[in-house]
Amino acid sequence: MAESDSGARKSAAYPYSSGGWGSLRAVAGVLAQEKVPLKKSSVLLKQNKPDGFACVSCSWAKPADPHVFEFCESGAKATAWDLTAKRMTPQFFELHTVTQLCAWHDHDLEEAGRLTAPLRYDADTDKYLSVSWEEAFEEIGRELGALDPKRVVFYTSGRASLETSYMYQLFARMYGTNNLPDSSNMCHESSSVGLKEAIGAGVGTITLDDFEKTDLMFFFGQNVGTNSPRMLHQLQDARKRGVPIITFNPLREPGLLQFVNPQSPVEMLTPAHTVISTQYHQVKTGGDTAAILGICKAVIHADDRAIERGESRLLDVDFIEQHTAGFPAFAEYLRAVSWDDIERVAGLSRGDLEAAAEEYMRANAVIIHYGMGLTQHRQGVQNVRMLCNLLFLRGNIGKPGAGPSPVRGHSNVQGQRTVGITEKPELAPLDKLASQFGFDPPRDKGMNVVEAFEAMIEGKVSAVVNLGGNLVRSVPDRLRIEPAWQNLTLSVNVATKLNRSHLIHGKKSYILPCLSRIEVDTQASGAQAVSMEDSTGCIHGSRGVAEPASADARSEPFIIAELAKHTLGERSTIDWDRWRNDYAHVRDHIAETYPETFHDFNARMWTPGGFPRALPARERKWQTKSGKAEFCVPESIGEDPDMPERDPRSLRLMTLRSDSQFNTTIYKLDDRFRGISGNRMVILISKGDMERHGLAKGDHITLQTIAEDGFERRVAGLRIEPYDIPAGCIAGYYPECNPLLPLWHYAKESKVPGAKSIPVHIVEVNGTPRDR
Structure with a gap:
C-alpha cells in the first residue's frame, strides 16, 4: 500500500495533524478552565524532568535529555486538573446531600475542585461531614479489625508510587489477604499473562534507546x-530517519496519521508536518489475531519459497533453533489456515497483509507497540502471544531496536506490580517478605x-479500601455492581477529587x-520524594x-502508614x-526485597532517564516453563465466541477514550480529534452500516447487549455520528457504555474485561422500538 493511500490520508473528523496549534490551544484552555495562574502553570517546566515530578497521567518513558517542554497536551491537562484553584471544602458538603450530588455529571464532580479535609458519611443527613484524621484512622482501623480479611478488597489505581504500593501490599498481607486487585486487571493483565508465557516476563523489553536502532515499527490497537502523545517525538525522529511505521487500528486516529511538533518553530509556522503511519490498515474490531496470522503466513510462505529456490532464508533460523520452542506446530498451522478466513475475520485483504509482511522481512530490528485494542478482548492473551510469534520469526527480541512494547496507561501501573501489588501469591516474594518482616x-x-x-454481587465482600481511581465507574456491568457496592459494610477512598465511587458508597x-x-x-524528616516505573521498565524519582x-x-504513604498502624x-x-517520616527507609526495604532491580535504590533513583529493572528476556534468557521463548498455536483465528458473526443485525461495539x-x-465533553462537541453519548458508525x-x-438509539444470562443491559440516548470505521463495528465512549459490558465477558486466562468487542443490537431508534 502506498504511503499516499494509507498513512498520509487525513481523518475526515479532524483533518489536521496532531500536536501543533490545536494542542497549544487545548493546553491554554484547560489552564484557564481550572483557573491556574501563570505562576503555577510554570510548574509544567518541571514535568517529567530529572529534578521534577513524573506526570500524573500516562506512563510513557522519561528521556535522560528532556525537551524544554517535556509534557504533552494530555499531561498538561492532568497537571492543570490537580493544580486547579477550585476547592471542595467541608462547607460544600454541608450544602449538598449525597443524593443531590449523584445527579451531577461525572465531569462536574471532579471539576468542582480538590478535596481539602477528611470526610465521613452521615446516614442521618445523607451528607459527608468533616472528621478529624485521628478519628477517621481509629474508626477505619476498628472496622477493618472486626472483619474477615478474606472479605476485604484493597484496590490500587495506577497512580500510587512505588513506595506507597510496597507499603500497601505489606499492610494488606499483614492484615491477612491477597485481595490486591489493581487497574492492570482491567487493561494490560493480558500482557502480563501472555508475555510471561511467551518470554518469561510480563512486561515489554524495549527502552527509549531502541527507537534509535529500530528499522520498523508496528502499532496495534494503541x-x-x-x-501517550510524548511518544510522538520518538516516532517523529524515527520517521525522519526513514523508519516505516505500520498501523493496525479500526479507526483512523490523527495521532497515528500526522504530527506537528509544537516545539518546532518551522513546523508551527509552515505547513510542515511528519507523516507517522506509512501503512494504515483498518482491521475489524476483534480481527487482530487474524491480521497477525496473515503477516506470519506471508513470511512462512516466502521462507518456504526461498528454501525451494535455494535462496537465503527469511526466518532467523538460528534464533528459532537456539531460543524457541513450539515453532514446527505454529508453522504447520500457518500453512493450513486459509486466506479466506484470515481476510473475513481481519476485514483486510491478502494484499494488505502481504504488504506489511514485505516491510517486516526487509527490516533487521522491529518494535511492536500495542495497547488495549489488543488486550481487552476475549482472545486478549492470544493476541499478545501472536505478536510474540511474529517477533520470534525473525529474532526480533533480545537485540537492539527490537521487541514487544505494551504501552501502559497510568503512570506507575506497571511499577506497583513490580513491588508486590498482585492477587497472585506466586508472583509475590512471600518467603522473602516473611523472613524480612517476621510474619x-x-x-x-x-x-x-x-x-x-463477582463476589460482591454474591454478598461475599464486606469492605473495599480504594487507593485512588474511580472503581465503580470503570468496571463492567455497572448497573448490577452499584447496588452491590452500596451493601458494603465499609468503603474507604483515598483521593484528590470527588468521584462516583464516593457517592455510591x-x-x-x-x-x-x-x-x-x-x-x-x-514529613518529619523534611521534603520527600517518591519513585515510579515507566512503560519501558525504567525507574525514576519524582x-x-x-x-x-x-x-x-496528607500524602499517600502517610495515609497507608496510619491505616496500617490503627x-x-x-x-x-x-x-x-x-517509614511515614522518611520514605528513604521504605526504599531501603524495597531494595532488600528486590535486590536484583532495586539495589542502591536511594542512590540511583535520580539517574537521568531512570535505571532499568532487571529483565532477563532483554538478554535472551527465558524464564518460561521450557526455558525458551515459546511459540503459541492459536485456539481460534480470533473470532469472539460471544459474537453472533452470522447475524446481520448484530454489531461489535468497542469502547474508547477521547482527547479530553x-x-x-x-x-x-468534547473530542476534537473525532469531531465531537459537547456530548459523550455518541456512537460512531460507518455510513454503510x-x-x-x-x-x-x-x-x-438504544443499544442492548446480546447475552442470554437473564439480565437486560441497555444504554439509551446514544447519538449517531458517521465515522470511518469497518463495517459491522461501532464505537462509543468509556465509561458511558460500560453498562453494556457483562462482567463475565472477559479475556480468557487474564480476566481483562472485553471492552473492545461487545456484541450489541439496536433496539430503539428515536424512541421507536425496533424488531430484533
Missing part, C-alpha cells in the same frame, strides 16, 4: 495521539477486579484527601514542586512512623 503472609489466591465484583464510608504527586510532600491544595491533605496494632512488625479524557476523568440499519446522522 492511539498514541491521546494516550506469615497468606498463601491463598486473592481476587482480581472481576472476581472481586458503603454503609460506612470515608473520603481521605491526599496530596497530588505534583505537590510538595513534607519530587513535588507545587504548594499543596490544602494544609489538611488496623494491625501490635500484630505489625513494621515501624510505620519511621484520562481513564474515567473527563476534562471536557447506517444505510443497512436505516439510520441518519443525529438519530438517537
